[in-house]
Amino acid sequence: MSTDLPVPETRVLAIASHVVYGYVGNTMAVFVMQSLGCEVAALNTVQFSNHKAYKQVKGTIASGEEIRDIYEGLKQSYLTDFDIMLSGYAPSAEAVGAIGSIGRDLKLKGINKSGSFFWVLDPVMGDQGRLYVNEDVVPAYKNLLHDTDLILPNQFEAELLSEQKIICLDSLAEAVTVLHKRYRIPHIVVTSVRLEESSGTISVVGSTIRTDSTPRLFKIDVPAIDCFFSGTGDMFAALTVVRLREAVAAAKLGSTRSWISPDDVEATDLPLARATEKVLASMQVVLEKTKTARDEALERMSGPLGTLERERDSEKRLHLRKTKAAEVRVVRNVADLKEPKVVFRAEAFDGKESDDARPNAEDIERDDGCSEKEEVNDDHKEESK
Amino acid sequence: MSTDLPVPETRVLAIASHVVYGYVGNTMAVFVMQSLGCEVAALNTVQFSNHKAYKQVKGTIASGEEIRDIYEGLKQSYLTDFDIMLSGYAPSAEAVGAIGSIGRDLKLKGINKSGSFFWVLDPVMGDQGRLYVNEDVVPAYKNLLHDTDLILPNQFEAELLSEQKIICLDSLAEAVTVLHKRYRIPHIVVTSVRLEESSGTISVVGSTIRTDSTPRLFKIDVPAIDCFFSGTGDMFAALTVVRLREAVAAAKLGSTRSWISPDDVEATDLPLARATEKVLASMQVVLEKTKTARDEALERMSGPLGTLERERDSEKRLHLRKTKAAEVRVVRNVADLKEPKVVFRAEAFDGKESDDARPNAEDIERDDGCSEKEEVNDDHKEESK
Numbered sequence: 001m002s003t004d005l006p007v008p009e010t011r012v013l014a015i016a017s018h019v020v021y022g023y024v025g026n027t028m029a030v031f032v033m034q035s036l037g038c039e040v041a042a043l044n045t046v047q048f049s050n051h052k053a054y055k056q057v058k059g060t061i062a063s064g065e066e067i068r069d070i071y072e073g074l075k076q077s078y079l080t081d082f083d084i085m086l087s088g089y090a091p092s093a094e095a096v097g098a099i100g101s102i103g104r105d106l107k108l109k110g111i112n113k114s115g116s117f118f119w120v121l122d123p124v125m126g127d128q129g130r131l132y133v134n135e136d137v138v139p140a141y142k143n144l145l146h147d148t149d150l151i152l153p154n155q156f157e158a159e160l161l162s163e164q165k166i167i168c169l170d171s172l173a174e175a176v177t178v179l180h181k182r183y184r185i186p187h188i189v190v191t192s193v194r195l196e197e198s199s200g201t202i203s204v205v206g207s208t209i210r211t212d213s214t215p216r217l218f219k220i221d222v223p224a225i226d227c228f229f230s231g232t233g234d235m236f237a238a239l240t241v242v243r244l245r246e247a248v249a250a251a252k253l254g255s256t257r258s259w260i261s262p263d264d265v266e267a268t269d270l271p272l273a274r275a276t277e278k279v280l281a282s283m284q285v286v287l288e289k290t291k292t293a294r295d296e297a298l299e300r301m302s303g304p305l306g307t308l309e310r311e312r313d314s315e316k317r318l319h320l321r322k323t324k325a326a327e328v329r330v331v332r333n334v335a336d337l338k339e340p341k342v343v344f345r346a347e348a349f350d351g352k353e354s355d356d357a358r359p360n361a362e363d364i365e366r367d368d369g370c371s372e373k374e375e376v377n378d379d380h381k382e383e384s385k
Numbered sequence: 386m387s388t389d390l391p392v393p394e395t396r397v398l399a400i401a402s403h404v405v406y407g408y409v410g411n412t413m414a415v416f417v418m419q420s421l422g423c424e425v426a427a428l429n430t431v432q433f434s435n436h437k438a439y440k441q442v443k444g445t446i447a448s449g450e451e452i453r454d455i456y457e458g459l460k461q462s463y464l465t466d467f468d469i470m471l472s473g474y475a476p477s478a479e480a481v482g483a484i485g486s487i488g489r490d491l492k493l494k495g496i497n498k499s500g501s502f503f504w505v506l507d508p509v510m511g512d513q514g515r516l517y518v519n520e521d522v523v524p525a526y527k528n529l530l531h532d533t534d535l536i537l538p539n540q541f542e543a544e545l546l547s548e549q550k551i552i553c554l555d556s557l558a559e560a561v562t563v564l565h566k567r568y569r570i571p572h573i574v575v576t577s578v579r580l581e582e583s584s585g586t587i588s589v590v591g592s593t594i595r596t597d598s599t600p601r602l603f604k605i606d607v608p609a610i611d612c613f614f615s616g617t618g619d620m621f622a623a624l625t626v627v628r629l630r631e632a633v634a635a636a637k638l639g640s641t642r643s644w645i646s647p648d649d650v651e652a653t654d655l656p657l658a659r660a661t662e663k664v665l666a667s668m669q670v671v672l673e674k675t676k677t678a679r680d681e682a683l684e685r686m687s688g689p690l691g692t693l694e695r696e697r698d699s700e701k702r703l704h705l706r707k708t709k710a711a712e713v714r715v716v717r718n719v720a721d722l723k724e725p726k727v728v729f730r731a732e733a734f735d736g737k738e739s740d741d742a743r744p745n746a747e748d749i750e751r752d753d754g755c756s757e758k759e760e761v762n763d764d765h766k767e768e769s770k
Contacts, residue, residue: 009717018403020455021426021464031419034716041406047429047447049458058458062432066445070405073434073443077705079406320462331419332394 005037006246015099016088018044022327024051024231029238035334036242045090053230053323064094071102089124096140114257121148122237125157145183149258152237158190181213186258187272200224208270216267218346222280227291239279247271273346281340290329297325390422391631401473403429407712409436409616414623420719421627430475438615438708449479456487471626474509481525499642506533507622510542530568534643537622543575565594571643572657585609593655601652603731607665612676624664632656658731666725675714682710
């Protein structure tokens with residue numbers, strides 16, 4: 001057995017999309033978890049040629065019944081001894097329901113052994129104010145929330161689930177509080193929040209619930225990278241599975257219900273905070289390397305593009321090339337996944353604007369105490385729909 | 386970029402089965418190639434809950450049209466710049482035809498650049514004298530052979546394709562000769578040949594064609610491991626993709642048509658021989674570790690099995706447990722894939738029985754000069770159908 005792996009043998013059921021080319025959904029998450037030593041069972045909800053950032057795609061979609069049927073196949077052969085389930089993109093409300101019944105079945109199986117099963121849910125619904133699933137998927141996800149252990153919404157998805165508009169740290173904290181209280185979700189991470197468009201910083205905000213359902217909020221800021229990536233949400237989720245399990249083991253919480261730290265553990269000392277720091281450390285390096293490789297690739301093709309520009313479909317073809325060049329370089333950078341060097345630390349916050357996060361004086365202060373922001377930009381979101 | 390990887394960035398299109406639990410088909414091959422640094426596009430021909438050794442399975446099958454359609458999806462976005470295609474299990478003759486048209490299309494694209502595209506075909510049809518695909522799959526594979534660069538049949542499949550009964554090294558050499566001559570296949574490896582049931586040895590026999598279509602035969606003997614594994618054929622194929630590319634680069638043959646060595650290169654000096662030595666070195670260690678882990682797992686479950694034995698379906702359940710325990714431990718043994726220590730060397734042979742391979746005196750000598758053998762046993766064959 002390798003000794004350089006962060007976790008002991010961990011069995012993960014990963015339910016998400018599969019793309020033939022590129023790295024999103026399970027195609028990203030499975031390799032990331034495997035390369036860190038997890039035994040991953042990948043149940044693919046779709047098989048697409050590529051992810052949607054290419055703006056054209058071919059492939060097939062699994063029905064809710066097909067998803068349930070495959071799980072029945074696992075059950076009949078006693079192959080469901082999973083420690084963790086990571087669920088991502090589902091192509092329909094029916095598929096979300098099927099994933100929910102799988103999650104509940106696994107949870108039920110482990111009910112007499114606290115901490116033996118942990119469900120990480122990425123409620124993939126949309127981004128930047130736009131739904132890219134049917135409207136009935138939103139209530140379908142709400143129906144699952146009270147059975148999950150950790151959810152990983154982006155800013156827009158956190159708004160949809162909490163029914164709380166997020167325009168500042170204050171309202172973000174409120175959304176997390178609502179999700180803890182209303183659904184008793186043990187752990188929440190809102191991925192890649194961007195409240196200050198101009199600041200060049202992306203924030204990740206997380207919290208682990210206290211006994212009284214109040215949050216323990218932490219925030220980690222990382223520099224924004226000027227490049228559109230796909231599949232980074234899936235990369236985030238996969239790394240979180242491994243790093244959270246590692247941090248929970250270090251804190252000896254593995255046999256505690258939903259791996260919840262005692263109330264006296266501060267936000268910045270949470271295993272979730274420790275894990276997220278490592279996740280972001282790996283991601284930042286791999287994404288920077290990807291950006292460099294992309295820039296080199298675009299540089300190399302500057303000759304042919306001159307020709308392309310005279311072609312009728314040059315704009316489309318240029319977009320396809322750029323999208324391809326920005327595929328995350330994960331396979332050849334496993335060392336960065338394995339040995340994260342933590343630079344960006346979690347800091348506690350109570351949801352009130354700090355001096356750093358306070359908007360410029362010229363920004364309009366609104367009635368709710370939040371500064372007006374035009375939009376949020378989520379570069380870190382799964383792109384496989 | 387990692388410097389401990391054996392090959393430069395290599396883009397592989399892998400077309401084979403996908404199982405949710407366990408390691409066969411693409412579920413085995415993709416991780417193996419990725420962990421050695423390949424960018425792998427996995428086109429899954431089926432999605433099954435598990436492999437067939439469990440004797441029960443649920444899931445879905447892709448039609449030939451669905452396979453073609455996904456490839457069209459790749460083409461329309463210019464995502465077909467593959468260096469290598471590895472094709473394995475196809476669920477129908479129609480699917481074999483679809484894979485063939487993909488292989489030909491990629492070959493055509495690279496026709497003006499020798500060595501720029503290489504097709505490795507594992508003609509999955511059956512094992513130990515038994516077909517587990519429809520009969521029309523056999524001629525469908527024959528139709529592809531003249532476009533492939535390397536084929537990896539097991540003993541039974543080599544018989545089906547060459548129409549030459551294989552019962553000794555002599556007839557095995559004849560089958561390989563026929564495949565070279567009739568279909569002009571550049572490279573052939575017959576995986577896990579077992580001519581001496583009692584000897585405890587498994588042989589792998591390979592050859593690279595000469596200009597006059599004669600073979601250059603080498604043989605590598607490895608100790609048989611007393612355990613039934615699934616997916617080892619896929620592991621063999623995936624490792625071969627990487628190690629052959631590595632050996633071909635070392636021999637500076639990467640720009641030569643089908644990576645064929647000059648006629649004066651002896652069998653044991655072929656890149657194919659070098660590659661196969663490394664492949665078997667990795668496999669032997671990982672399979673031995675798997676056997677040890679399986680034995681420990683079976684030991685641990687000896688208690689519960691006592692209870693099981695009194696249950697009505699105890700035999701079935703015991704089989705399921707044994708099959709699960711024998712899943713190849715590939716994810717946590719990447720170091721053995723990366724750093725093979727070659728112990729078993731390729732030796733040249735002309736197809737005539739050597740003293741070592743000669744049967745016991747009491748074996749009946751047949752008219753064709755071969756010793757009678759009751760059956761061949763192929764433990765190393767893909768099991769995903």
